[in-house]
Amino acid sequence: MILLIFGLLIFSILAYFKIADNYNIIDKPNDRSSHKYITLRGGGIIFYIGALLYFLFYGFSYPLFALGLTLIAIISFLDDIKTVNSKVRILVHFSAMLLMFYDCGLYSLPWYFNLTALIVSTGIINAYNFMDGINGITGGYSLVAMGSFWWINNYIHPFIDNNFLYVIGISLLGFNFFNFRRRARCFAGDVGAVSIAFIIVFLLGKLIAETDNPSFIIILMLYGVDSILTIIHRLILNENIFLAHRKHLYQIMSNELKIPHTTVSLTYMAVQALIMVGYFAYLKLNPSTSPWFYFLAIASLLTGIYVWLMKRYFKLHQG
Numbered sequence: 291m292i293l294l295i296f297g298l299l300i301f302s303i304l305a306y307f308k309i310a311d312n313y314n315i316i317d318k319p320n321d322r323s324s325h326k327y328i329t330l331r332g333g334g335i336i337f338y339i340g341a342l343l344y345f346l347f348y349g350f351s352y353p354l355f356a357l358g359l360t361l362i363a364i365i366s367f368l369d370d371i372k373t374v375n376s377k378v379r380i381l382v383h384f385s386a387m388l389l390m391f392y393d394c395g396l397y398s399l400p401w402y403f404n405l406t407a408l409i410v411s412t413g414i415i416n417a418y419n420f421m422d423g424i425n426g427i428t429g430g431y432s433l434v435a436m437g438s439f440w441w442i443n444n445y446i447h448p449f450i451d452n453n454f455l456y457v458i459g460i461s462l463l464g465f466n467f468f469n470f471r472r473r474a475r476c477f478a479g480d481v482g483a484v485s486i487a488f489i490i491v492f493l494l495g496k497l498i499a500e501t502d503n504p505s506f507i508i509i510l511m512l513y514g515v516d517s518i519l520t521i522i523h524r525l526i527l528n529e530n531i532f533l534a535h536r537k538h539l540y541q542i543m544s545n546e547l548k549i550p551h552t553t554v555s556l557t558y559m560a561v562q563a564l565i566m567v568g569y570f571a572y573l574k575l576n577p578s579t580s581p582w583f584y585f586l587a588i589a590s591l592l593t594g595i596y597v598w599l600m601k602r603y604f605k606l607h608q609g
Contacts, residue, residue: 295343299464304320307397316338317477332370338363340461348453355393359388362488366480386534387411396432411491417517418487426470426480426555432486433462434559438509438566449500505581512562515592
C-alpha cells in the first residue's frame with residue numbers, strides 16, 4: 291500500500307510541475323532571496339495530497355482536521371499565485387486551526403489553553419513559512435519531526451495511526467527528491483510550508499492533549515529559537531518584522547558564509563535530531579524528573595550559540 295501511495299505522490303508532483311510550468315507558477319529571485327534561479331513554486335502541495343491519500347486508503351479518521359487542512363492549503367496556494375489579503379488569510383488560518391483543535395481533543399481542556407494553543411499554532415505556522423528559504427530545509431527538518439513523532443508513537447505514548455506518519459513521511463521524501471539538491475527543481479511555496487506546519491501542529495496538539503506534556507514542543511526547538519531570536523533581533527534593529535528579510539541564522543550561513551544550502555539544511559536536521567535523541571534519553575533515564583530541565587538547558591545552549599554566531603558574522607550581512 292505504501293509503495294502504491296508513493297507512486298501516486300510522485301505522479302502527482304510531476305503532473306503539478308506541468309501545470310505550474312504551463313501557468314507560470316514560479317519563484318523569481320530578488321534581493322531578499324537565497325536562490326539565484328527561476329524555480330517552480332508550490333511543489334509542497336504533495337504534503338496535502340499525501341494527507342488526502344491517507345484518508346482515501348486508510349479511512350476518514352479526522353474529518354475536521356482534513357477540512358481545516360483543505361482550507362489552509364487552498365488559501366496558501368492562492369497566495370502562491372497571487373498575494374491574498376492578509377486579513378482574509380489570517381481569518382482562514384484561524385478557522386482551520388479551530389476546526390483542527392476539535393480532532394486534537396483540545397476542547398476538553400480549559401478555554402485559556404485553547405487560546406494559548408491558537409496563538410502558539412499561529413506562531414508555528416508563520417515561523418515554518420519564514421524558515422522555508424533554502425533548498426532542503428523544510429523537507430529535511432520536517433522529516434526529523436516525523437521521525438520524532440514515530441518514536442513517541444511507538445515507544446512512549448501511542449497517539450496516532452502509524453500509517454499517517456508513514457504517508458506524510460514518504461510525501462516529504464518525494465518532495466525532497468526534487469528540492470533537497472544544489473539546484474532545486476521546485477520550492478515548497480506557501481502551500482507546502484503552511485500545509486506541513488499545519489500537519490505538525492495537529493500532531494503536536496493531539497500528542498500534548500493526550501499526554502498533558504507541553505514539553506513535546508521541543509520537536510520544533512531549533513526552528514523556534516531561530517525564529518524567536520530573529521524577531522527580537524529585528525525589533526532591536528527597528529525593522530518591520532512582517533516584511534521579508536535575510537536575517538535568519540540559516541540565511542546568514544547560506545548567503546554571507548557561502549555554505550551550500552544542502553549543508554545548512556543537513557546541519558539543522560542533525561542538530562534537531564541530536565536534541566530529540568537527548569530528550570528521549572533524558573525521559574528514559576529520569577522518569578521522575580521534569581523534562582523542562584532538559585528543555586530549558588537546550589534552549590539556553592542554542593540561544594548562546596545563536597548570539598555568538600550573530601555577533602561574529604552579522605557584520606557580513608550589514609556589509
